[in-house]
Amino acid sequence: MEQEAPSQAESTTEDTVTLRPFDLADVDPMTAWASDPVATAFVTWDPYTSREALLAFLRDTVLPHPWFRAVCLGGGAPVGAVSVTPTDDRCRAELGIVLARAHWGKGVATAALKRTVAAVFGDLEGVERVEALVDVDNAASQRVLDKAGFQREAVLRSYCVVKGRLRDMVIYSFISTDPVVE
Template identity: 80%
Template sequence: MAEEVTLRRFELSDVDAMMAWASDPQAAAFCRWEPYASTEPLLAFLRDTELPQPWFRAICVSGAVVGAVSVSPTPERCRGELGYVLARAHWGKGVATAAVRRALRDVFAELEPEGLRRVEALVDVGNPASQRVAEKAGFRRDGELRRHYWHKGRARDMVMYSFLSSATRRTGGSEMEQDAAAQQGSVPAVTLRRFELADVDAMMEWASDPEVAAFMTWDAYTSREALLAFLSDTVLPHPWFRAVCLGAVGGDGPRRPVGAVSVTPTDDACRAELCVLLARAHWGKGVATAAVKRAVAASFGELPGVERVEALVDVDHAASQRVLEKAGFQREAVLRSYCVVKGRLRDMVVYSFISTDPLVE
């Protein structure tokens, strides 16, 4: 590639150059937005949405603006999401790869002191050109995420790529002592129901246990009042948060919860995220697996539009990984340096169950 590729901040006067790709249906095919028919709405989008972004840059070839590259913040400060678009006249010339490499160099230089450790790119499985750009720029393919992204009326499979601030991958760490497969025998009747405020004392039995909270984002509760506030303000209004109970179906009165399972909708209407936790006395008895199976079966019918339930599990949490695999979830990828838990940057395994997968009996 003979011409120099550089990055700079956008200006409002760049709007005419942007129309070269923003109005092109082929350039927009794998982007969330539809092609722009006029300059006015694009100018408003540039002014109101893109310029306020913390890291949005113009891709320039010999000084002319030919595309855009961004690294958007995520809820986890340790990671950002890469996006880019390029005018079709510059496809296949190495411009996108050069721009992504420069973006990685610059964004880590600017944001690593603030905690950035991972830049990830989600690429449609039907977009092999962008997959090649990511790979040539040094990204590692983490795995394929089924029905992960709602795009122009369809749930799409996506390839997850990652680039870390350091090539050194964290290793080691201890596995949970409890082995979900260690104990065999009959599984007690497991049922799910909505939580009630009266469940707070039963919840304290596991919410106050540091071993139960070890792989959670929250710390063990030391106060009944704080847990009651969480139950009232977060659990009860949640669209799908259920108590895991043991006992015969149809028994009198609300059964005492021994754990909780939730399925939380995400920004993409087609997918939701599973979380399950269980009092330590019931580990290794098949209770968690049974609860996950029931949660998946129920949530697909009760959460409109959800086609994928996913679960993110710490690489060192072997017991939870086995629970998901026994419940029929598919292991898709290891996401390196994906989130901070208890002050440590962690690798996470992503599992999925999609609406067409067979339910495990």
């Protein structure tokens, strides 16, 4: 079956997505997604309601984190974040991603995840598997993971509480020997 070539817009977006470590100056652009209840609807944390709280999160959690990256377009300000957090079982790590709504549906998240798996296995010693848990109702994130080369493994029933509701989650994985999707 022939594959359709990516549209010019998708190609351009994918080429301009970069990942970099955060710094304290990123606090203001972070509010575009970190304070948005729609952008954070499927994450386990509540939206940030103050600049001070977000700055404390950036200083105390993001900066010392082993793999927490700003998702940027070109050399610009962050439009999202991706993190890969090693678990107690050092061969596994958990993926998290959030993106400002203005950039949804444009290939930014897919490009960020492709760049993540291309880099993270070399950056985090001993990590052989990256896992992503996605709410069963979050079809858009499931499509992004599929496009980025993650494998859907199972539905975990009544797996966790998100925003006060018991949720079913879909688990995806990418292992170090999986081919990086171009």
